[in-house]
Amino acid sequence: MDRLVLRQPDDFHVHLRQGSASADWARDAQKAGFARVLVMPNTVPPVVDSASLMRYRHSLAAAAPGLGLLMTFKIMAGMTTETLTALKAAGAVAGKLYPEGVTTNSADGVRHLKDAYPVFEVMQELDLVLCLHGEDPGAFTFDREVVFLKDFRALRQAFPRLRIILEHISTREGLETVREAGERTAGTLTAHHLLYTFDDLAGGALRPHLFCKPLLKRSEDRAALQAAAVAGEKQFFFGSDSAPHAKSNKEAALCSAGCYTMPVSLPLLASFFEERGALEKLDPFLSVFGAEFYGLPRNPGQLVLERRPWVVPLEYHGAVPPNAGETLDWQLQEV
Template sequence: MQFKIIQPDDWHLHVRNGKALKSVISMTAKQMGRAIIMPNLNPPITNAKDACAYREEILTALPNDSTFKPLMVLYLTNNTTPKDIQEAIDNDVIAAKLYPAGATTNSDSGVTNIKNIYHTLETMQTLNMPLLIHGEVTDPKIDIFDREAVFIDQILTQIVHDFPELKIVFEHITTQNAVDFVRESSNKIAATITPQHLLNNRNDMLVGGIKPHFYCLPILKRAKHQTALITAATSANPKFFLGTDSAPHAKHDKESACGCAGVFSAPHAIELYAQAFDQAQAMDKLEAFASKFGADFYDLPRNTTTLTLEKHPWTVPDEYKFGNSVIVPFMAGKTLNWTSNTTLSPPS
């Protein structure tokens, strides 16, 4: 059985920099036409100059024949100004990212109070620059499994009310609460969904021993939330589209006393989504989710190239080279039922 789809895009991707970047960027470029590149480096990408330099580093790391296009994002801080936004737009930076301070990897420079950037959000609304949101509160009194729902109630609802024309992508949603919020909001509000949140719930991470390569933020939730995400992704609702949140960390940084948050899915991202859609008997809905809705939301043309998926079981490699170390991919050692004409094998 084969499915031919328009080449997909990844609307949420981490590729790091330096040797790590060179190890992983070609994996995404083999499958995706474009990708939104997350700006949470150390130090973060907080201005147009740094975004342009990062874009050039990515392009230099690509194979010579690659047509992959990185889409750059500005990291919002308490000190981001309307001038920073205008300069970013002038340099083809496509969006700005809100990290609540302390919410995830390299987010310590993030926004401590949303009111601190209201003047910046006003400019983004006027200039039609999308706001990408990591939607979790960081109050230590809030249970980690409730942080997304509380963020919706305490912060996101207010942002949408105060900036009704601001385009917002609620990234890597994980709960029924988020699905309902996006579905019931205006067409200015959309969301990305990751493969790990479609294929797994918190039992997969915790039962029978902690599995560090399933640990990400926002964290995997209950099975009922997983079901809600599957329903949303396969609903053909254009508000929901592909964003892997693939986040590479070396094996020793994941398998440690304080393991890093992040799931590495870049080498076989579209195969993972195919697995989830096939299990939901919704393969006919995959192309729109993976290849159409994201481009439409960002007012970008859809890709003109295609990718072919074939139903053919294969085993995910145990690891890949990663700079001077190795990295363990999501679902390592597991069987996936779909392969693409770009499926990667481990280095020989």
């Protein structure tokens, strides 16, 4: 088979940044084949109210007309019911919780999960999805996700009607916890956590373009993530966590966390699902499970991937994808 026709997919976790560069990242999402993207709110300044959400959406829509923009806001302890209601009315579909200091632009994050319980209460009533960066910044880096899961289970119990997503799951325990938490709970999986381990990042020479939060983990964890994806478990769907940084911030003494994988996600995932004899599970992973969880219609459009080897560019607008310069088998057909 040399031609793969897919429903146009969704990417349920992207960082499009701010300022003039955001136009490039939004257009990249379209070129990469995505119909809709869930836009993360940790811009500078962050998206924290209806005015900043509408302003951000307006600038992205102007840059990439036709791209479906699913907007989120950054959860701050003390957010009022009025603010949250206005965010919902402005079209927000989800709020994103960043524990304080855990990743890029999270110094103003929430210190204790309990501090945001009043916000979750209102989100539950408004039926806004809660997206979690599930790491405890006080724990040892490698253990941060697993340590966070205790708080996650308490949160799950406290708000039984709230739809909760554990973003970019990186461990076997993270998957298990989501499974046990039932159908109002889901997890996103990135291409880089599915394909790489910590050894790829730092087992030989350090590869800064694979440095992300949560860190890539052990091969056992990767195997568990891969199994969940190819089994077609509907609680797990795609969110690339594409996080572009300038090359100079990645190839640096203080390397920023984040992988820019969006432009190469579909070719990478097509090869991955094909190698495991599970190509029929690619469409639901990319286009069905996430839409269902968010209560969105499936995208009407289609795209075609062709088996036509190509070399990944060394940079996209100054950001280096993790597999820059590598040859990939599948290529998106130009439309």
